[in-house]
Amino acid sequence: MKNKEIKGLIFDLDGVIVSTxxxxxxxxxxxxxxxxxxxxxxxxxxxxxxxxxxxxxxxxxxxxxxxxxxxxxxxxxxxxxxxxxxxQLLNESNILPGVKNLLVSAKEQGIKMAVGSSSKNAPFIVKLLGLDDYFELIVDGNMVADPKPHPEVFLNAAKGMNLKPSDCIVFEDAESGIKAALDGGFHAIAVGNKNIAEMAHEYLNDLTEFKLDLYA
Ligand SMILES: [Mg+2]
Incomplete structure (x- = not known):
């Protein structure tokens, strides 16, 4: 049985895709x-x-x-x-565990993906990591009036993918990001930060633990 039918994945950048x-x-x-x-x-x-x-x-x-x-x-x-x-020296070797496999599988299954980050450097970092082809869009700190914990960054990401928040999972490692995801009506998964495990819908140590088959 599937948990939930998911059409989109939204990733925070720092602490979820890469650690800077x-x-x-x-x-x-x-x-x-x-x-x-x-x-x-x-x-x-x-x-x-x-x-x-x-x-x-x-x-x-x-x-x-x-x-x-x-x-x-x-x-x-x-x-x-x-x-x-x-x-400038970041490259594919800096991608956190489980990220690349998930991006590849999700893309194969036609699931849309976006990055929702407070960092103004997000598009540049995603390019350095060689991941820009996987994402429909990157919503970065330059593009929103209200930063996290306001849900604007994730709402814009969902809108850019033509999806409803309830059709998307948000992966986050920070309290402000989980709050933003919950307030925006997303399914919120906390990654790698046990302090925020309780407030999210689910908790994963890293993305190797995420089972896409349960959602798509
Ligand atoms: Mg983060």
């Missing part, structure tokens, strides 16, 4: 080096879930550094430059 966590670490490491602050993977753990502003504040706090507003702004821009530089 290490790239953020490398970028913050360079920033910390500029400041002469010792910054390891251990300190980086504490930045998880923080915005760019709060991450920089946390790095400054390691050595109780005080800098001017102007310098703060420059460091923020530099960090993003370092990040963009480091993601």
């Amino acid at each position: 966590e290490h790239n953020h670490f490398l970028a913050w490491k360079k920033t910390a080096d500029q400041l002469g602050v010792k910054f390891s993977e251990h300190e980086n753990e504490k930045l998880k879930g923080l915005s760019r502003v709060d991450s920089l504040k946390a790095i400054l706090a390691i050595d109780n550094l005080i800098i001017s507003e102007k310098e703060f702004g420059t460091l923020m821009l530099d960090k993003n430059e370092f990040y963009l530089e480091s993601i």
